[in-house]
Amino acid sequence: MKRILITSALPYINGIKHLGNLVGSQLPADVYARFMRAKGHEVAFICATDEHGTPAELAAIDNNTSTEEYCEKMWQVQKDLSEKFFLSFDFFGRSSSPSNHELTKQFALQLNKNGLLKRVEEKQLFSKEDNRFLPDRYVIGTCPECSYERARGDQCENCTRQLEASELINPRSVLSGSKNLELIKTDHLYLMQSKLKDKLLAWIESKNNWPIITTSIAKKWLLDGEGLQDRSITRDLKWGIAVEKDGRPWEGMENKVFYVWFDAPIAYIASTLDWATSKKQHPEYWKTWWLDDHGAKDVHYVQFMAKDNIPFHTLSFPATLLGAKQSWKLVDYIKGFNWLTYEGGKFSTSQKRGVFMNQAIDLFPSDYWRWWLLSNAPENADSDFTWTSFQSCINKDLADVLGNFVSRLAKFAASKFGEAIPKGSKYTNEEFEAISEIEKIFKDYNDAMTKIEIRKATSHLRKIWSKGNEYLQRSQPWMKIKTNEAEAAKIVRFGFNLMLFYSEISEPFIPETCLKIKSCVGKSKDSVEWSFFKDDFETIFERVKFGAKFKPLQNLFKKIDNKEALDLEKRFAGTDD
């Protein structure tokens, strides 16, 4: 048994996430967590909301509430949604938790002690009317390059030039429109990542099994131009983790908070701590996951994220961990994802384009989404969500191949043998052949899952499902029932065992459906450990009890017809403005 630590990139608190966010980290992480648990490993699957920063403050203002209340509310919303999608986090924490405040400050202190922080003077635009410093993207003005009048402080959308907010002509606040802006000198703490460059490079280069995209992005940042740049880890904001030293203000850093990208990854650790506390574990327990000298050396740590997060997870966060020099656990494997697009374009929150988690779950059961998203996960390239693809995938894979298999079997059994599972004769070559075919594909499936090859795994799984239909077609219980009832009963018995097996191995992908199937064949909801499977593959198809009552299932999956798909396409096309 191994110990597996799994973290999924932290969803930002500001609003409900869309399908692209879901498939980019949380969902595949959930599949992996469920798989690893099924294999009998000890799993800590940790996630949290990322709550600090300006967007959270502004969203709170829009909602006429305090930032604290807004975050509290949205954390609950996101947590509830994650449960509706059957995301099996062991703990869903918050980056604003007291433990994260504590840990973040400790990290800063430790980095400072190790000579890795320095103070740098910057100039930031301050808006008197808004009474706040304006991050670059909250300033608009005329582009010095192309004279576009609505250029943002970080980049001009018109000519794509990268800008400094101070370069803008006639700058004004995005928030209030005020032109009463003042360029003010302000000091910030910088993490001297450049000093850790060699260590980071050596570490990255030791990871020869990582996907090219991950290491190439990391190396690019490490080696290009002047190499890894030092980064500011503080901001002039109210909402966040106060920059303090031993409970007292850090001199020169009064009224500042840590940059959200500094404290957010630390929330992985803080949430593990909060999880341990909530489970009333020993106070040192969380350290067995995070500190090499407390046992974390044996932990296999896997992170899931979309590609935009890769630099932070390959460089910034490791720099924090390495720089602290306290034997912190570094990630062992990073699973990065590309983007999910929507009908050929981008998902857009502002234009309401695409499908968001709350809308999705109101339309179809979680497994519909899980199955489509996972079997089309943007692993090697961006992938595109279309309603046509969704419709065909759900109807074909779930309704026709899996759903219909369960349905035809259960209904046949109920009509010929009543609602109890019949015994019948012994298995013969027909069954053994099916078993050996399935065992072969299961091995491939297991391999793909181990390597976190999500799409590949779904196609193997689908192939295993269709073996059920192939078997029924070959054995023809509807003919046998006329001449040899014991034979027909055997086929039904084997069919039910297949159902049970399916419900176990499909659980990482479609957990809600698997619970239904499992309860139909009279099994408890406890998940079975796959480790059992390798002992004797044949015996796993003799576990359904004869005579056990079963409840015939309603159709597991309702098909999506053309009209419905078309309506949805129109409804979610978004606004054009």
Added chain:
RNA sequence: GGGGGGUUAGCUCAGUUGGUUAGAGCAGAGCGCUCAUAACGCUUUGGUCACAGGUUCGAGUCCUGUACCCCCUACCA
């Protein structure tokens, strides 16, 4: 400008360290079955593997160049 990824059947994609007739699902065609959500099974039609060169006994697979798409990143007047 620099870097990375991509370009394989009508569509979505697999193709292991280069090795014989390039695979899957969907869609199309034909046949079979009738237990089942008009579901299922079997068979089958589709490919100058973006293009042009090169290395090799042999290249979808390695090298060079070109075209197009996506992403990251830097910037002159």
